[in-house]
Each structure stands twice: as structure tokens, then as C-alpha cells.
Amino acid sequence: MTSTEAPEIRKGLAGVVVDNTAISKVVPETNSLTYRGYAVQDLAAHCSFEEVAYLLWHGELPTPSQLQQFSQKERASRRLDRAGESVLTRIPDNCHPMDVCRTMISFLGTTDPDEDVPTPQANLAKAQRMFAVLPTIVAADMRRRRGLEPIAPHHGYGYAENFLNMCFGSVPDPVIVKAFEQSLILYAEHSFNASTFAARVVTSTTSDIYSAVTAAIGALKGSLHGGANEAVMHDMIDIDRPERVTEWLDGMRERKEKIMGFGHRVYKNGDSRVPTMHEALVRVSDHLGEPKWLAIYDELARQMDERTGIKPNLDFPTGPAYHLMGFDIGSFTPIFVMARVTGWTAHIIEQTGDNALIRPLSAYNGSPQRPVKA
Numbered sequence: 001m002t003s004t005e006a007p008e009i010r011k012g013l014a015g016v017v018v019d020n021t022a023i024s025k026v027v028p029e030t031n032s033l034t035y036r037g038y039a040v041q042d043l044a045a046h047c048s049f050e051e052v053a054y055l056l057w058h059g060e061l062p063t064p065s066q067l068q069q070f071s072q073k074e075r076a077s078r079r080l081d082r083a084g085e086s087v088l089t090r091i092p093d094n095c096h097p098m099d100v101c102r103t104m105i106s107f108l109g110t111t112d113p114d115e116d117v118p119t120p121q122a123n124l125a126k127a128q129r130m131f132a133v134l135p136t137i138v139a140a141d142m143r144r145r146r147g148l149e150p151i152a153p154h155h156g157y158g159y160a161e162n163f164l165n166m167c168f169g170s171v172p173d174p175v176i177v178k179a180f181e182q183s184l185i186l187y188a189e190h191s192f193n194a195s196t197f198a199a200r201v202v203t204s205t206t207s208d209i210y211s212a213v214t215a216a217i218g219a220l221k222g223s224l225h226g227g228a229n230e231a232v233m234h235d236m237i238d239i240d241r242p243e244r245v246t247e248w249l250d251g252m253r254e255r256k257e258k259i260m261g262f263g264h265r266v267y268k269n270g271d272s273r274v275p276t277m278h279e280a281l282v283r284v285s286d287h288l289g290e291p292k293w294l295a296i297y298d299e300l301a302r303q304m305d306e307r308t309g310i311k312p313n314l315d316f317p318t319g320p321a322y323h324l325m326g327f328d329i330g331s332f333t334p335i336f337v338m339a340r341v342t343g344w345t346a347h348i349i350e351q352t353g354d355n356a357l358i359r360p361l362s363a364y365n366g367s368p369q370r371p372v373k374a
């Protein structure tokens, strides 16, 4: 290209390959997603979320003794310290719960006991600290908005059970626990999505892991990314019953509004994770004897396919599943944070290990050069 030729601009970096990664592989042609070589469906069927977190960070599934050590450390790091509790209570409870996550991770960065050298070991310890304490933050924030006292973490419970107990005061039926844990596994990692890329950009300047995760939370909040799981549930409540889908969709299409929970930058033929989460939604609906949201899901997916060919993404089944499980809608994307912090931090460690400053170019289309009037 000569300097007079217009450069090719790929809006939104669509289709641009920016780096290698050994963490996960998305193959849209075959609807496949693997974490470190394992199909996500297999991981969701057979593993705990702790095992998947270990896999993302270490590249291998843990042996029983490695898992025991890993879980022991996670269980011992779940408490929010006094300073953290005090910051949490001072954040207004009418702000978005994602603002709470973002602020609390930023605050954790100010109280990290480790020195600020980004070795893989130091970053792994910081990643595990965020992983262990995020459920305590998300649950306490949800409860204070309900006028309830926080529930302390319980060392006897696994990651998913402990979070559910801290939210609701008891561990629900295993059907609910399994579906919830599967959602965490499916949400954990997805290559160079917008929030992970944001984390990698921050890391590329040699900034610290808390800054990178804070940026990632900001990127995840938007409704074109993680915020879609909340938007889906607001839409379903608006639709109210399956017979209203046609009328609702007509209105949305007329106003040229996007349907939340549908479409994807990479998958054009359906999201690899949706069948697993749809099955989980079916089990939860059946278990609770509440078929309404599933009926709206099925009708909306059918009509979207018929009218546009656009398929649901993972946020479409998780929205109603989390609603049925009893979470407030504002907590849906913070739960996504609890899961994705594993993928983000694996990418931060990978970026640190083979870093190059991420700094693309732009094509200037503003005013020509002009003098300042004296």
C-alpha cells in the first residue's frame, strides 16, 4: 500500500486475527468450542467449575490431590476483609451491580499483599484471590439490595454450592446446582471476545492484573456483550407469554431494534454452548414446574430463525435459567464475571508471557491541518 491509497479498515476488528492463544479454540464451522483441547460440552457434563478453572490456568485437568490443594486454597480465600466489606457497604445500592464488581476488583488491587511483579506465579495467586472472593461480593451485593444481611462463606461447600448458599441461605436441589455450575463452565472462556481483548490490551502496556480485570468488567457490562443476559430477561418479562411473541417481535423488527440474546460475531450458525445451556434450562423449568419462560424461549427462537435465520447465543438460555434459579436480574452479568474471571486471567498470564504492546493504527478523516487564529 502506498501512502496515497486508503487503508483497509476492518470495523470492530471483524475477522482480524491478532495473536495466538493456547487457552481455547472456537470453530464456528463445526460449532465447536474447546478449552485447552477439551470440548466444553464434555467439561460441562463431567467436571466441577473448580476443575475447569484449574484447567484454564494450568493447561491440564487437576489430579485428585492437585484439586484438593487448589480447592483448599480457594475455600480459605473466600472472605472479604474488613476494608473490603466497608467499601462494599459504601457503594450506593442503586448503582448497577456490575459497577460494584468493577469497583471492588479495583479496590482489591489496592490491598494486594503480594509485590507487584507480574510473574506467572504472582499473577496466578492474584487471579485465584479474585476468583475466590468474587462470589462473596456478588452475593452480598444482591442481598443488601433485598434488605438482607450477608451470609458468610461456608468452607464445607464447593464453589457453586457456596455461592448459592450465600445468595439464598440454603443450597438448592442438585438439579439447580448442576445447571448453575454448567452455566459457569460455559461462561468461563471464549477466546478473543471484547472483554478478554480489553484485558489483553491493558496487560500489553505492562499494567497490573487488577487494572486489566477492571477494564474487562467494564467491557462485559455492555448489552452487546455480557449485559445481554439481563436484557434477555427484561424482554421476556415484557413479552410475558408465548402467545405475545409475534406481536412483540413485529414491533421490535419495525423499530429495527436488535433482539437481545441473538446473533454472534463469530458463530453465524448457532453458538456451540447453547444446546448444553438449553438442556439445563429445560431441567430447571421441569424441576420447578414453571414452563412459561421456556415456552417463550422456544417460540422466540423459532420465529427468529424463521424470519431472520439468526440463532440464539449463550445469553439467551442463561437469562431465564438465572431468573428461575431466583437471582435478581442485575446479578446476571456479575455471575458472568465470576465465571469469566478465570478466562480473563488465563489470557492476562498468556499475554504477559509473550507480550507486544497492542496499538493499532487509525485512518484520519477529520479536518485538514489549519492554523490557530491568533
Ligand SMILES: CC(=O)SCCNC(=O)CCNC(=O)[C@H](O)C(C)(C)COP(=O)(O)OP(=O)(O)OC[C@H]1O[C@@H](n2cnc3c(N)ncnc32)[C@H](O)[C@@H]1OP(=O)(O)O
Pocket: 012, 223, 224, 225, 226, 228, 257, 258, 259, 260, 261, 262, 263, 264, 265, 266, 310, 313, 314, 315
Ligand atoms: C456472551 C456474549 O457476549 S454473546 C453476544 C451477546 N449480545 C447480544 O445478544 C446482543 C444482540 N446481538 C448483537 O447485537 C450482534 O449479534 C452482535 C453484536 C453480538 C454481533 O454482531 P456483529 O458481528 O457485529 O454483526 P452485526 O451487528 O453487524 O449484525 C449483522 C446483521 O445481523 C443483524 N443482527 C445481528 N444480531 C441481531 C440481533 N440480535 N437482532 C436483530 N438483528 C441482528 C444486524 O442488524 C445486521 O443486519 P444488517 O446487515 O441488515 O445491518
Ligand SMILES: O=C([O-])CC(=O)C(=O)O
Pocket: 187, 189, 190, 192, 193, 194, 225, 264, 265, 266, 313, 314
Ligand atoms: O465471543 C464473543 O464475542 C462473545 C461471547 O460469546 C463470549 O464472550 O462468551
